[in-house]
Amino acid sequence: MTPMGFGARAGHLLLIALLAVIFGGLALAVLSLPSESPGLSAQVEAAMGETGVTHPVTAVLLDFRGYDTLLELVVLLLALAGVWSLAEGSPFADRRPGTMLDRLSRFYAPLMLLVAGYLLWAGSASPGGAFQAGAVLGAAGVVLTLTGWRLPVALAGWPLRLILVSGVSIFILVGLVAFFFGAVWLDYPLEWAGALILLIEAIASLAIGATLAALFLGGRPEAHP
Amino acid sequence: MTLDAWVPLLVLCSSLVPGLLIFGLDESRVRLRTTLNLAGALTKLALVGVMLWGVAHGHTYEVRIAFLPGLDLALRAGPLALLFLVLSSLLWLVTTIYAIGYLEGSPHRSRFFGFFSLCVTATVGVAMAADMLTFLLFYEMLTLATYPLVVHRGTEVARRAGQVYLAYTIGGGALMLLGIVWLYTLTGTLEFTPRGFVSELDPSHHPALILIFIFLITGLGVKAALIPLHAWLPMAMVAPAPVSALLHAVAVVKAGAFGIVRVVYEVFGVEFSALLGVTLPLAILAAATIIYGSLRAIFQDDLKRRLAFSTVSQVSYIVLGVAIASPIATVGGLVHLVHQGLMKITLFFCAGNLAETLGIHKVSEMNGVGRRMPWTMVAFTVAAFGMIGAPPVAGFITKWYLGLGALDAGQHWVLVVLAASSLLNAAYFLPILHAAWFREPPATWPEEREFGRRETARALLWPPLITALAAVLAGLFAAMPFSPLEWARFIAEQEFTRP
Amino acid sequence: MTPAVLYALTGLGLFVLGLYALIVHAHLLRKILAFNVMGSGVFLVLAGLAGRTASGIPDPVPHAMVITGIVVAVAATALALSLMLRVAGATGRARLPDEHER
Amino acid sequence: MDTAVWLQSGLTAPILLPLTGALLAFVMRRRATPIGLLSVVALLGAVILQVPSLFADGPQRLAIGGWGAPLGVDLYADGLSVAMLLMTAVVGLGISLYAAAYFRDTPARGQAFWPLWLLLLTALNALFLSADIFNLYVTLEILGLSAVALTAIAGGADALVGAMRYLLVSLLGSLAYLLGVALLYHAYGTVDIALLAERIAAEPATWAAMGLMSAGLMLKTALFPLHFWLPPAHASAAAPVSAALSALVVKGSFYLLVRLWIELFGEIAGGVATLLGLLGAAAVLWGSIQALIQTRLKLLIAYSTVAQIGYLFLAFPLAVGTGATAWSGALYLALSHALAKTAMFLVAGNLLRFGGHDRIADLDRVVQRLPLSMAAFALAGVSIMGLPPSGGFIGKWLLLEAALTEGRWGWAIVIILGGVLAATYVFKVVGYAFTQSENPHQAQPVPATMEWVAFALAVAAVLMGLIVSQPLIVLEIGNPFGIQAEVAVQ
Structure with a gap:
C-alpha cells in the first residue's frame, strides 16, 4: 500500500498499466467460459423436495450449504468480539435526539419489526430470509440507537450476549439433534426440516439484528453507565 | 536389544544425565x-573399559534407532571408536578434577559443568557414531555445547570470540551437511565401513566424489584447525583454562581430526582416496599447517596463544599420518590422536596453574618459575619434550612412525617437514624451559595466591602430573598390549589388509 | 455478448478499480470503501455468471454464496471502521504511516 | 458409539469444540480463562483420539448435512490435515497456558482475548478440514479477522497500525481468492476440491483462478515480496498473539496453497512453481538478512518468520520430480517451525516482561537471570537453524535430498545458506544474553508458567528431530502428496 511513494508519475502509469493487464487477463478468462452453464441448478432442483423449504436460495443457504451459513454467523459474531476488544465504550453514550426524530422512530421501529417478521416468513418460499430480516432488525436497532433509546442496564450484560450468540448456538444444537437420529451433523430429519429451518432462521435473524446494531454502537453497551 | 547394545547408550548417558541434572542444581x-561429575566420569571410564576388553575379544557394541526412512541413527564401538573413547573418557575424568579445583568459588559453575558434561557427551557420540549422519548430529551438538563454555566469562571479548567460533564451526557444519546429503543421494547409505563404501560407484561420479571429499574435509578441517580455517582457535583462548584443555586436547579439534580419519578410511577408503588423488593435497595442507602453526607459535608472548598455535600445528600430524596413506603412517597418525591429547592437556593444565597461582599469562613472565612451582614445571617440561619429539615421551613414537610411513610410501618430502617442525617445536618450547628453570625469578609474581605448603591447590597439581606421567608411559611401554600404539596397529591392520 | 458476461465484465472492472483505489488512496476510509467496491465487483461476477442457464432461472448456489460474502464483507467493514477509529485516536490521523517500517 | 458417529465427531469436534468454547467465553466473560483452557485441552484430546482411526481406516470424508459434494459441503481429513490439526492443538495448548498467565494482570484484555483466540483455532481447524473452496473462503476470513483483532488487543499505536495494515492485506488476499473461486465455479460447476480435480483443465479460467488464488494466499502467507505487513504486525502484538500469528496463522494459508497446488494447479502450473521457489529463495535470504540487522528481538523473530516461510515455498519447484520428499520436507519444516517460533515469541514475551524492553544489545545477562527462557530460545534456535537433532533439521534434510537427487544446486545452496544466516541471528541474541549491558534495567518477575511453556515447546521442536518416522507416517495417511500411490501407507 504505497499511497504517497507512488506519487511519481511513472510509477502511477505503471500501476495503471499493470491493473489494465490484470483486467485484460481476467476478462479473457471470463470470455473463455462456456456461454451456457447450468451450474448446480439441476441438482438443487432435484433435491428441493428433501429440504422442507421451497425457495432454492434459502435451501442452499440453510440446508445444502448450511455449514457455510453457520460460519458466516460466526464471522458476524467475531467482528463484534473484535470491535468490543477495540473500544471499551460506545461513541453514542449521551446523545439525545430532537423531538421529531424521537417521535418518528417510535413510529417506525415497530413497523420495521413487522417487516422483518414478514421477510423471515416469506424466505422459505420467495426471496427473503434470515439475513434480510436480520438486516432490517439491525436497522431498527440503529434507528433506535440514534434516537437515544438505550438498552436497559439489566439487559446490556450477559442477556444481550446470550442473544448475540443465540444464532450460532441454535445452529450447532439443531445440527447435533441429527446425531441422535443417527444421521450426519446438520442433517435435519425430513419431516422436521421445514420447522427446524424456520426455528434457526427466527433465532438467527434476532441474533443478526442484535449483532448489526451492536456493531453500529461500536462498544460494549455495559461498559459505560 | 541385547545387553551389548545398551553399553554405548549407557556411555552416552553417563555424562548426559549428570549434565542435565547439574543444570538444575543450585x-x-x-x-x-562434584559427586555427580565424578560419578559420571568414573562410570564412563568403567564402561569404556568394559568395551575395550570386549572389542579386543570380538564383541560388537551396536545400537540403532530408526530415523529417516532408510537411515538410522547408530552407535557402534569398534576399535577406532575406542581409541578416541578411551582418550576422551580418561581425560574427562582428569579435566573434571582439574576444573573443580580451578573454578572453586567462581560464579555460574552449574552452567559450566552442565555444558562441560554435554560437551563430553557429544565427544563420545562423535567417537561412537556408526555413520555420517550420527556423526554430524554429535558434531553439531559439540559446537552448541562448547559455545557457552567459550563465552562463559560473559565479557565483550568472550562474546566476540564466541561469534568467531560459531561463524567457523557453523559454516563448516553447513558444508558438511551439503556433502553428506549429496553423498547419500549418490550411495543411498552413510554407514562407516572399513575401506569405505563409495569405491563401487561409477567412475562418472568421481568428480562429484572429489567435491564431496572437499566439502567434508573443509567442514571437519574447521574443527581440526587446518589452515586457513584455524583462526577461531587462538581467539577461543578467552575461555577458562579447563575449557581450553578440553577444546584442544579432547573434544573439538580431536573431533575434527577424528572425523577426517573416519572420512578417509571408512567413507572413501584410503586406497580409493589415493586413487581419486585427494590424499596428496590433504597431506600438503597438513604439512603446511604444521609449519605455519609452529612459526606463529614462536612469536606469541601470551602463553595460551602460543600453546594454541602449537595445537594448530600438532593436530595436523594426525591428518598428515592419514593423508600419507601408508599403513605405518596411519599408525603414527592414529596414535598421535592419543599422544597429542595427553601432552597438550598437560601443557594447558600447567598454563592454567601458572595463571591461577601466580597470575602468569605471558611467556616473558615465566623467568624462574620452575623454582616457585617445580612440580607444575616438571609436568610442563615432560610434555614440551614430548611435543618436540624427544624419546621416551610419546611424541617421539608419533614422529618415528610418521617418518617410517613416509619412507614406506616414498614421500620423502614429509621427512623434511617433520625435521623442520621438530626444530620449530624446539624453538618455541626450549626458550620457555630455559627461562623457567635457569633464569632468576622476579621479586614478586604478577598476582600471587597462597596455597600453604604446596605450590598450588591439590586439584590443580595432580591432573597435569597424571597426564604427563601417562604421556611418558605411553612412550615407554608402546609395545605393550593395549598401549595406544598397539591399538593403532590393530586398527591399521583392519583398514589395510585386503584378502 | 450476453448480459451475464456483461455483468461479469463490469464486476471485473469494479474489482480492478477498487484495487487501484486501495493502492492509491492514503485515507483509511477510502481504502475501506475501495475494498467494498472490490467486493461488490466479485459478487457481481459470482452472481452475474449464474444467469447462463438455458431456462433463464439463475443458478441459486452463487446467490447463496453472494449472501454469505456480503455478510462477511459487512462484518469485515465494521471491524475495519472500528479499527480505523482507534488508529486515528492513537496516531492522530486516519492513515497508515509512511513506509519507514518496510 | 457406532463408527459413523465416531467418524463425524472426529471430523467435527476440532471445529465445534473451540467454537463452543468461544461462545461460552464470549457470554461468560469472567470465566473466559478456564473455559478457554478447558476447550483447548478437549481439542487436543479429540485430535489425538482421531489419529488411530485414521491409521485404521485411511482418509475420512464427511458430507455435512448428508448432501455430499457438489451440492453440500464436505469435510475431509487425511494425514496432511491431521498433522496440521495436531500442530494447531499442541501449539494452541501451549499458547493458551501461556496466555492464562500473561493476561492475569490485565483481565480486560484477557476477556477480549479468549473468544477471539478460540475463534482463531476454530477457523484454523475448519480450514484444515474443509474440502470445499468456497467454505475455505469463509474460514480464511474468520482466520484473518480473528488474527487482526487479536493483534489489536495489545493496544498502542504500533499494534493498531500493524493490525490495520494486516486487515487490509488480509481482506485483499481473501477477495482475490474469492474471485478465483467464482471463476472456478462458473467454469466447472462445483467448489468441491476432489470434483474440481477431476474436471480441471488447462484453460484461461483455470490460469486466472490459479493466479488470483495463489496471489491472495501468498499475500496472506507473507511470501516475499508480499511480506511487508508481517514484521510490524507480528512484532507489535502481545506475546501469545505474536506466537499464534507466526506459528499458526500463516501456516493456514500456506496449507491451503499446498492443497490447491497438489490437487488442482500443480499439473498445469508450468513455470509458476519455479517462480514460487524463486520468491521463496529470495525470502530466505532477504528475511534472514533483515533479521540479522534488527536491533529489537521481536522484529528479529518476525523477520525470521519471513525467512522460514521462504523455505516452505522451496518445495514447489522441488516437488516437481521428487514429489513426496520435497512436500514432506516443507511440511516437516512448517510443523517444527510452529513449535520453535512459538517458543521464541513466548521467550520474547518473557524478556519483555522481565526487562521492559526487547533491545537485543541490552539483554543484560539474561542467561543467568532467566536461564529457562534462554534455554528455550536456544533450543528453538537449534530447530530454526536446522541443526540436528531437531525438526528443522529433518525438514531441511528432506528438502536438500530432493534438491540434490535432481542435481538442483541452486536450491541446495539457498537451503544451506539460510541455515547459516539463521545461526548468525540466533546466536547474535544468545551472545548478548551472556554479556553485561551498559544499561542495566529493573527486572520484573516472570511467572513460572510462562517460562516452562516456552521451554516445553522448544524441547518439542527439538524432539521432532528424534521421532521422525511417526510424523512422517501420519503425513502419508491417504497419500496427500499424490505420488507413489502404490506404496502409500493405508
Whole structure:
C-alpha cells in the first residue's frame, strides 16, 4: 500500500498499466467460459423436495450449504468480539435526539419489526430470509440507537450476549439433534426440516439484528453507565 | 536389544544425565555437583573399559534407532571408536578434577559443568557414531555445547570470540551437511565401513566424489584447525583454562581430526582416496599447517596463544599420518590422536596453574618459575619434550612412525617437514624451559595466591602430573598390549589388509 | 455478448478499480470503501455468471454464496471502521504511516 | 458409539469444540480463562483420539448435512490435515497456558482475548478440514479477522497500525481468492476440491483462478515480496498473539496453497512453481538478512518468520520430480517451525516482561537471570537453524535430498545458506544474553508458567528431530502428496 511513494508519475502509469493487464487477463478468462452453464441448478432442483423449504436460495443457504451459513454467523459474531476488544465504550453514550426524530422512530421501529417478521416468513418460499430480516432488525436497532433509546442496564450484560450468540448456538444444537437420529451433523430429519429451518432462521435473524446494531454502537453497551 | 547394545547408550548417558541434572542444581550445591561429575566420569571410564576388553575379544557394541526412512541413527564401538573413547573418557575424568579445583568459588559453575558434561557427551557420540549422519548430529551438538563454555566469562571479548567460533564451526557444519546429503543421494547409505563404501560407484561420479571429499574435509578441517580455517582457535583462548584443555586436547579439534580419519578410511577408503588423488593435497595442507602453526607459535608472548598455535600445528600430524596413506603412517597418525591429547592437556593444565597461582599469562613472565612451582614445571617440561619429539615421551613414537610411513610410501618430502617442525617445536618450547628453570625469578609474581605448603591447590597439581606421567608411559611401554600404539596397529591392520 | 458476461465484465472492472483505489488512496476510509467496491465487483461476477442457464432461472448456489460474502464483507467493514477509529485516536490521523517500517 | 458417529465427531469436534468454547467465553466473560483452557485441552484430546482411526481406516470424508459434494459441503481429513490439526492443538495448548498467565494482570484484555483466540483455532481447524473452496473462503476470513483483532488487543499505536495494515492485506488476499473461486465455479460447476480435480483443465479460467488464488494466499502467507505487513504486525502484538500469528496463522494459508497446488494447479502450473521457489529463495535470504540487522528481538523473530516461510515455498519447484520428499520436507519444516517460533515469541514475551524492553544489545545477562527462557530460545534456535537433532533439521534434510537427487544446486545452496544466516541471528541474541549491558534495567518477575511453556515447546521442536518416522507416517495417511500411490501407507 504505497499511497504517497507512488506519487511519481511513472510509477502511477505503471500501476495503471499493470491493473489494465490484470483486467485484460481476467476478462479473457471470463470470455473463455462456456456461454451456457447450468451450474448446480439441476441438482438443487432435484433435491428441493428433501429440504422442507421451497425457495432454492434459502435451501442452499440453510440446508445444502448450511455449514457455510453457520460460519458466516460466526464471522458476524467475531467482528463484534473484535470491535468490543477495540473500544471499551460506545461513541453514542449521551446523545439525545430532537423531538421529531424521537417521535418518528417510535413510529417506525415497530413497523420495521413487522417487516422483518414478514421477510423471515416469506424466505422459505420467495426471496427473503434470515439475513434480510436480520438486516432490517439491525436497522431498527440503529434507528433506535440514534434516537437515544438505550438498552436497559439489566439487559446490556450477559442477556444481550446470550442473544448475540443465540444464532450460532441454535445452529450447532439443531445440527447435533441429527446425531441422535443417527444421521450426519446438520442433517435435519425430513419431516422436521421445514420447522427446524424456520426455528434457526427466527433465532438467527434476532441474533443478526442484535449483532448489526451492536456493531453500529461500536462498544460494549455495559461498559459505560 | 541385547545387553551389548545398551553399553554405548549407557556411555552416552553417563555424562548426559549428570549434565542435565547439574543444570538444575543450585549454585551452592557444591558437594552434590562434584559427586555427580565424578560419578559420571568414573562410570564412563568403567564402561569404556568394559568395551575395550570386549572389542579386543570380538564383541560388537551396536545400537540403532530408526530415523529417516532408510537411515538410522547408530552407535557402534569398534576399535577406532575406542581409541578416541578411551582418550576422551580418561581425560574427562582428569579435566573434571582439574576444573573443580580451578573454578572453586567462581560464579555460574552449574552452567559450566552442565555444558562441560554435554560437551563430553557429544565427544563420545562423535567417537561412537556408526555413520555420517550420527556423526554430524554429535558434531553439531559439540559446537552448541562448547559455545557457552567459550563465552562463559560473559565479557565483550568472550562474546566476540564466541561469534568467531560459531561463524567457523557453523559454516563448516553447513558444508558438511551439503556433502553428506549429496553423498547419500549418490550411495543411498552413510554407514562407516572399513575401506569405505563409495569405491563401487561409477567412475562418472568421481568428480562429484572429489567435491564431496572437499566439502567434508573443509567442514571437519574447521574443527581440526587446518589452515586457513584455524583462526577461531587462538581467539577461543578467552575461555577458562579447563575449557581450553578440553577444546584442544579432547573434544573439538580431536573431533575434527577424528572425523577426517573416519572420512578417509571408512567413507572413501584410503586406497580409493589415493586413487581419486585427494590424499596428496590433504597431506600438503597438513604439512603446511604444521609449519605455519609452529612459526606463529614462536612469536606469541601470551602463553595460551602460543600453546594454541602449537595445537594448530600438532593436530595436523594426525591428518598428515592419514593423508600419507601408508599403513605405518596411519599408525603414527592414529596414535598421535592419543599422544597429542595427553601432552597438550598437560601443557594447558600447567598454563592454567601458572595463571591461577601466580597470575602468569605471558611467556616473558615465566623467568624462574620452575623454582616457585617445580612440580607444575616438571609436568610442563615432560610434555614440551614430548611435543618436540624427544624419546621416551610419546611424541617421539608419533614422529618415528610418521617418518617410517613416509619412507614406506616414498614421500620423502614429509621427512623434511617433520625435521623442520621438530626444530620449530624446539624453538618455541626450549626458550620457555630455559627461562623457567635457569633464569632468576622476579621479586614478586604478577598476582600471587597462597596455597600453604604446596605450590598450588591439590586439584590443580595432580591432573597435569597424571597426564604427563601417562604421556611418558605411553612412550615407554608402546609395545605393550593395549598401549595406544598397539591399538593403532590393530586398527591399521583392519583398514589395510585386503584378502 | 450476453448480459451475464456483461455483468461479469463490469464486476471485473469494479474489482480492478477498487484495487487501484486501495493502492492509491492514503485515507483509511477510502481504502475501506475501495475494498467494498472490490467486493461488490466479485459478487457481481459470482452472481452475474449464474444467469447462463438455458431456462433463464439463475443458478441459486452463487446467490447463496453472494449472501454469505456480503455478510462477511459487512462484518469485515465494521471491524475495519472500528479499527480505523482507534488508529486515528492513537496516531492522530486516519492513515497508515509512511513506509519507514518496510 | 457406532463408527459413523465416531467418524463425524472426529471430523467435527476440532471445529465445534473451540467454537463452543468461544461462545461460552464470549457470554461468560469472567470465566473466559478456564473455559478457554478447558476447550483447548478437549481439542487436543479429540485430535489425538482421531489419529488411530485414521491409521485404521485411511482418509475420512464427511458430507455435512448428508448432501455430499457438489451440492453440500464436505469435510475431509487425511494425514496432511491431521498433522496440521495436531500442530494447531499442541501449539494452541501451549499458547493458551501461556496466555492464562500473561493476561492475569490485565483481565480486560484477557476477556477480549479468549473468544477471539478460540475463534482463531476454530477457523484454523475448519480450514484444515474443509474440502470445499468456497467454505475455505469463509474460514480464511474468520482466520484473518480473528488474527487482526487479536493483534489489536495489545493496544498502542504500533499494534493498531500493524493490525490495520494486516486487515487490509488480509481482506485483499481473501477477495482475490474469492474471485478465483467464482471463476472456478462458473467454469466447472462445483467448489468441491476432489470434483474440481477431476474436471480441471488447462484453460484461461483455470490460469486466472490459479493466479488470483495463489496471489491472495501468498499475500496472506507473507511470501516475499508480499511480506511487508508481517514484521510490524507480528512484532507489535502481545506475546501469545505474536506466537499464534507466526506459528499458526500463516501456516493456514500456506496449507491451503499446498492443497490447491497438489490437487488442482500443480499439473498445469508450468513455470509458476519455479517462480514460487524463486520468491521463496529470495525470502530466505532477504528475511534472514533483515533479521540479522534488527536491533529489537521481536522484529528479529518476525523477520525470521519471513525467512522460514521462504523455505516452505522451496518445495514447489522441488516437488516437481521428487514429489513426496520435497512436500514432506516443507511440511516437516512448517510443523517444527510452529513449535520453535512459538517458543521464541513466548521467550520474547518473557524478556519483555522481565526487562521492559526487547533491545537485543541490552539483554543484560539474561542467561543467568532467566536461564529457562534462554534455554528455550536456544533450543528453538537449534530447530530454526536446522541443526540436528531437531525438526528443522529433518525438514531441511528432506528438502536438500530432493534438491540434490535432481542435481538442483541452486536450491541446495539457498537451503544451506539460510541455515547459516539463521545461526548468525540466533546466536547474535544468545551472545548478548551472556554479556553485561551498559544499561542495566529493573527486572520484573516472570511467572513460572510462562517460562516452562516456552521451554516445553522448544524441547518439542527439538524432539521432532528424534521421532521422525511417526510424523512422517501420519503425513502419508491417504497419500496427500499424490505420488507413489502404490506404496502409500493405508
